[in-house]
């Protein structure tokens with residue numbers, strides 16, 4: 001028997017892309033006589049509540065999210081924060097970044113993504129990260145990555161610039177990250193980072209980017225760590241040190257070019273572990289799945305959980 005699919009739509013995701021796509025998908029569901037229902041997220045944080053409530057009342061259903069990485073972040077937190085609620089998730093990328101979809105090779109075309117979900121036989125387990133941060137007194141789950149330093153500086157600048165809104169209007173939101181790259185490069189200082197993992201203790205005196213990631217992508221498709229796997233029970237920590245600006249620019253260029261040869265640079269440090277601790281004593285920007293974490297020092301611990309996904 002085919003499952004019941006409950007859709008949660010974030011109407012503002014991807015400059016209202018989800019809102020435009022939904023009627024098309026609904027038509028397909030009706031034509032194929034698929035059992036479905038839906039909710040619309042009405043404010044930031046609503047998806048978290050909707051997802052938890054639906055899963056509590058309908059443990060057998062598949063909850064399909066129409067939105068971007070932020071929508072998925074909320075849904076996963078809805079299911080895992082407080083007590084864990086068992087539910088199967090599925091995801092149709094309609095955001096501006098859609099890095100999680102890239103990580104799972106979910107088609108960018110919403111109709112194809114829906115087809116894949118409807119054809120999938122059984123859910124598969126994927127990793128989701130968990131963090132606890134002392135200075136923010138905060139604990140949450142993440143699907144993509146947690147960044148300290150350069151990537152978080154870009155998120156901060158993007159959110160506080162009118163450019164993102166303007167580019168979003170033309171469905172070019174991803175370009176806002178590129179546009180603010182050089183401003184972030186100028187503003188972000190290097191910082192001292194301490195890393196503790198099952199492999200030992202390491203100190204980086206000139207860390208510039210420090211990203212703990214669940215899959216290869218960040219910033220709307222930049223391949224930070226091609227070997228990161230979303231179902232290996234491990235998180236990938238990437239630390240990039242910066243001594244001078246030009247070598248860093250060269251590294252970043254290698255990151256966005258095919259081949260991704262940046263991973264061979266001695267300035268790029270990579271560590272895979274199921275548990276990690278990071279400490280930064282200076283006040284730095286942080287980002288969690290593209291959302292700002294505020295500018296403070298960090299004492300952050302990571303671990304891994306799992307979530308059933310239909311894809």
Ligand SMILES: Nc1ncnc2c1ncn2[C@@H]1O[C@H](COP(=O)(O)OP(=O)(O)OP(=O)(O)O)[C@@H](O)[C@H]1O
Nearest residue numbers: 013014041042043044068069070071095096097098
């Ligand atoms: N009805 C709503 N009105 C305003 N904001 C909302 C509403 N529903 C959800 N949100 C918020 O919209 C934000 C953006 O959603 P999301 O991240 O999914 O899209 P995006 O930013 O376009 O995509 P991506 O994160 O992939 O770049 C989320 O942080 C969510 O809290």
